[in-house]
Amino acid sequence: MKYSYYPGCTLRTKAKDLDAYARASAEALGIELIEIEDWQCCGGVYPLGSDEIATKLSSVRALAAAKEKNQSLVTMCSACHHVIKRVNDDMKNVEDIRTRANNYMELDEPYAGETEVLHFLEVLRDKVGFDELKKKVTNPLTGKKIGAYYGCLLLRPSKLLSFDDPENPRIIEDFIRAIGAEPVIYPYRNECCGGYISLKEKEMSKNMCEKIMESAEGFGAEMLITACPLCLYNLNKSTGATLPVVYFTELLAEALGVKDEVKKEVQAS
Amino acid sequence: MSSEKKQAEMIKEISGVNPLKCMKCGKCSATCPSYNEMDIKPHQFVSYVINEDIESLVNSKSLWKCLSCFACVERCPRDVKPGKLIDAARQVVVRQRSQDYLKADEIPELLDPELPQQLLVSAFRRYRR
Numbered sequence: 001m002k003y004s005y006y007p008g009c010t011l012r013t014k015a016k017d018l019d020a021y022a023r024a025s026a027e028a029l030g031i032e033l034i035e036i037e038d039w040q041c042c043g044g045v046y047p048l049g050s051d052e053i054a055t056k057l058s059s060v061r062a063l064a065a066a067k068e069k070n071q072s073l074v075t076m077c078s079a080c081h082h083v084i085k086r087v088n089d090d091m092k093n094v095e096d097i098r099t100r101a102n103n104y105m106e107l108d109e110p111y112a113g114e115t116e117v118l119h120f121l122e123v124l125r126d127k128v129g130f131d132e133l134k135k136k137v138t139n140p141l142t143g144k145k146i147g148a149y150y151g152c153l154l155l156r157p158s159k160l161l162s163f164d165d166p167e168n169p170r171i172i173e174d175f176i177r178a179i180g181a182e183p184v185i186y187p188y189r190n191e192c193c194g195g196y197i198s199l200k201e202k203e204m205s206k207n208m209c210e211k212i213m214e215s216a217e218g219f220g221a222e223m224l225i226t227a228c229p230l231c232l233y234n235l236n237k238s239t240g241a242t243l244p245v246v247y248f249t250e251l252l253a254e255a256l257g258v259k260d261e262v263k264k265e266v267q268a269s
Numbered sequence: 270m271s272s273e274k275k276q277a278e279m280i281k282e283i284s285g286v287n288p289l290k291c292m293k294c295g296k297c298s299a300t301c302p303s304y305n306e307m308d309i310k311p312h313q314f315v316s317y318v319i320n321e322d323i324e325s326l327v328n329s330k331s332l333w334k335c336l337s338c339f340a341c342v343e344r345c346p347r348d349v350k351p352g353k354l355i356d357a358a359r360q361v362v363v364r365q366r367s368q369d370y371l372k373a374d375e376i377p378e379l380l381d382p383e384l385p386q387q388l389l390v391s392a393f394r395r396y397r398r
Contacts, residue, residue: 008387009386009390010385010386010387013385013386014385014386015385041386043391043394044387044390044391044394045337045391045394046337047394048284048337048353048357049284049356049357050282050283050285051282051283055394079387152337152338152340155343156338156340156343157339158343191302192302192338192340194302194336195336195337195338196336196337196388196391196392196395197303198388199371199379199384199389199392200333200370200371200379201306201333201334204306204334208302229385229387230385230387230388230391233384233385236383
């Protein structure tokens with residue numbers, strides 16, 4: 001399985017572990033993640049204005065690069081996934097955006113949303129299969145009670161993201177089962193952590209994250225997993241209940257027996 | 270055309286939203302995690318656009334409390350997308366000269382060692398041109 005891979009800005013800086021654990025796990029699973037050349041930051045949030053073109057171009061470049069290689073494009077961060085997936089939908093279905101973006105880009109062949117965008121969790125579910133993943137686990141996380149924290153960006157708007165049931169998702173719970181642990185379902189798993197509000201309104205996101213943490217803890221979770229560096233940052237600012245929050249790729253690497261070598265690498269970098 | 274009428278048209282155009290589709294069920298406000306922080310609530314936002322009371326909207330602190338979490342967009346039974354209207358009103362403000370909600374000078378004191386780049390780029394995108 002060969003994929004084009006878009007890491008995103010934060011995976012090169014504060015979330016190196018999200019990336020490194022993913023790469024090592026992919027290798028252990030026989031998945032080749034080929035980083036696209038010269039990728040640019042997606043901007044973190046999808047530009048909602050229908051007249052915004054320039055802010056969507058970095059995503060178009062990544063999508064077109066994957067198309068050139070005839071590969072699907074794999075994302076790791078929830079925010080990158082949200083932005084690139086939605087821009088891809090624009091390029092496929094919104095004529096005005098498609099025309100104007102292509103006018104800027106001057107590609108050999110206009111881009112019209114041909115690339116399939118997959119979050120790494122979707123690769124695990126739909127390409128590898130959670131049953132197959134389970135067979136490859138050498139170090140099952142037996143007995144660990146883990147809460148999936150979905151947040152917003154992977155799920156909504158569900159018509160565009162087509163990731164999972166937005167009100168009752170199960171992909172991360174199924175992932176948790178596949179690595180041998182026990183998922184804890186709690187009501188706040190798809191509530192917002194506050195996102196970018198935590199830059200200027202720190203109290204607001206802190207209050208929201210406290211509710212999420214308390215909810216997870218109340219239902220018996222011992223830790224939370226996420227795919228988003230901003231969710232992780234915000235949740236870690238919670239001062240009420242303080243469960244450990246880790247990236248899903250860290251637990252995947254642990255279950256596949258490749259965590260320790262990666263950990264040394266990340267710490268050294 | 271009055272300038273408020275023009276701005277209302279601009280908000281509709283940027284957002285691509287038809288506020289007349291709203292049936293005032295209030296589900297957007299009921300589901301909004303920032304509801305308590307907003308002076309103009311998401312369902313009211315739609316009415317303000319219909320009534321072309323743009324002066325109130327562009328001065329509303331709600332513009333800076335919306336999280337773009339898409340809870341209102343997901344749950345609206347009429348597909349009105351109030352979150353997109355709020356973003357368009359925000360655009361009408363920040364696209365004017367020196368109306369940025371976040372200034373570069375403010376950044377150093379907002380930083381901490383764990384703060385992810387993603388947070389800075391996201392805030393820059395939402396709060397300024």
